[in-house]
Amino acid sequence: MLEIIFISTLNGILYGMLLFLMASGLTVIFSMMGVLNLAHASFYMLGAFFGFELTRRLGFWPALVLAPVLVGLVGMAVERYGLRRVHSHGHVAELLFTFGLTFVIKEVVEMVWGKLPADYRIPTSLDFPAFTLFSTNYPAFRLFVLLISIAIFVALLLVIKKTRVGLVVQAALTHPGMVGMLGHNVDRVFMLVFGVGVGLAAVAGVIAGPILITQSNMAGLLGPILFVVVVVGGLGSLGGALAASLLIGLVQTFAVAFNVSLADLFGSSAVGAVLSVWLSDIWRVTVAQVAPILPYLLLVLILIFRPRGLMGTRDT
């Protein structure tokens, strides 16, 4: 039991940090430009596939650096020539634009890499068990992923809080007009933030690709959960995004680890006899089977009881 709890906690934090790598970019882009980038998970997928392709040609370490940079450049081009153009048509048009982008990116990935999972493997230099706890070997690569995401989180925090660029970004979050008046090129800041944001998602893609499956439906699977994270955390709040990422990561991994159903809980009691008739469909469903629903259930509950999210400061 202790083993399950320990390993699940570690996996949950890992998954949560991966989510945060994406959610942080998403939420900063949102609070800055007011655009919820529906294609964010698609850039994550692009990162995974670029990482896969570059790993095949150059090796994992160059890929880890190059793939996010490439995706970041793609993101900047999208912002400069697409999003900025649509901006004048209003928010709905911007949302629709990023929505259309999810379609196009998915199809381009299928056009180049196909629909089957790519053979993206853990690099051999990291393919060994890091430590053994009780009877489980914990892979070094997972530990590496965890460390990378924490390192990026710390670096991001330092950049935003301590540097001049970070100050401009913070100021542009709330007062874009004023920042422009002071002589900063707000458009360029937006473009940069968009590029860095999707670049972070691509980092998540490169390092998560070997653990999760690198396939053309990965964006579709992860995207909705990502939006749950930013809504639950509070749109535009970095701290909220971190809390919600970890929460969802832990909830998902713990739910998968437990094989308990209503039948096990109420099995032989009198209540059980009544419930088994009325809830016949969900009577034998285990918590593990319910795991995919939990984030969305959480989303609906949060919206009913705390519409602005965990740490959100404003209603949209």
Added chain:
Amino acid sequence: MTQARTIDLPGRAVARPAGWKRYAVWIALAAILLLLPYVFGSRLALSTMSLMGTMIIFALSYNMLLGQTGLLSFGHAVFFGLGGFCAVHILNMAGAGGWPIPLPLFPLVGGLGGLFFGVLFGAVATRRAGTAFAMITLGIGELVVSSALILRRFFGGEEGITTDRTDVMGFLGYGFGPQIQVYYLIAAWCFLSIAAMYGITRTPFGRIANAVRDNPQRTAFIGYDTSRVRFISFSLSGLFAGVAGGLSVINFEIVNAAQMGAVESGTVVLMTYIGGVGNFAGPIIGAILITWLQLILSDATQIWPLYVGLLFIGMVMFAPGGIAGLLAMQAPVLAARQLHRVLPWYLLAAVPGIVAVIGLSILIETTHQFSIRAAYGPDLTLYYIPFSVTSPLPWITGLVLAAAGTWLFLRAARLARDAYDEAVAAGREG
């Protein structure tokens, strides 16, 4: 059909045509629906038109949200699917129990199912607007689809639930076995739904929904509860999506959880937007066009969704009014009898446009053959010309055609725009 977004300027208001002329559009629509099977009588055409009819209702119901109320929903297929599941279960029960409900009423069952879930989910979703609303609908969509795999009794797991439409009572002697009878059933419901949804846009409620779309703050200020208006719109749109779902059940005799999924929800967004959200007829055009494109493109290429996606992005970027918006733009030119002045410019722009599309498709298909279909060999036949994708020639041809076509198109489009502006100005003077 008149534009839902027109603002009647004082002094320019046109007097309503009297008598039958007011209903000319409706009579024409009914006549077209009645006569279509005589023009396109093949089995394939009939089933395509049946599908189009269903999709028209679905897209129009979506436009009640996006176009009329300004709500961007990413989970609209949920109501289509849930309406379908309600209809299929009642259909099976009615068939087994011999209930005296004639088949043509079952879309209404689907509609009531859609309405029920519209009320249920609307109570949660419509408390917010804008981006948060879009996220909630996305979440609800995922919630329902992932529940579908758990609640197998109701949703039938992955294979879905089948039925037989001839098991229940017929109507006026029709058993609804042959596709032609199903077509007329769908056509009748399509006509009714179009009329009903158009009617809703003309009611005071429809107008207030438009006001909520354009300026929610001001609408709240004059005493309307904006979230209640959104809620009513959402529920009604669930009702019509459910009708479409019920019709789909009658047409295909099967419904499964995939029909509620993100792909289906995405398709209705594409249809509605490409057709045009600012115009009542837009979604009708979109539904017909996209259904037809799906049919012909899926025969021609495996990666047809890429083309539809690019078309969508192009629309969002360059023609936010959709196809209906582009057509409606020609109304003042037509009224001023200046069409002869703009038409040559449109044709001039169309030629490089088509060249650019051909170039792009060469690039896309060549890449596809090169990377994915490499196992089938490097030979590809495109536009009746066989070539090998390993030689640089097709790549260069595609690139040159696409680049030159785009550049010329943009230049010609600018000229066409100038000609249009001139024609409109000339019409205003004359």
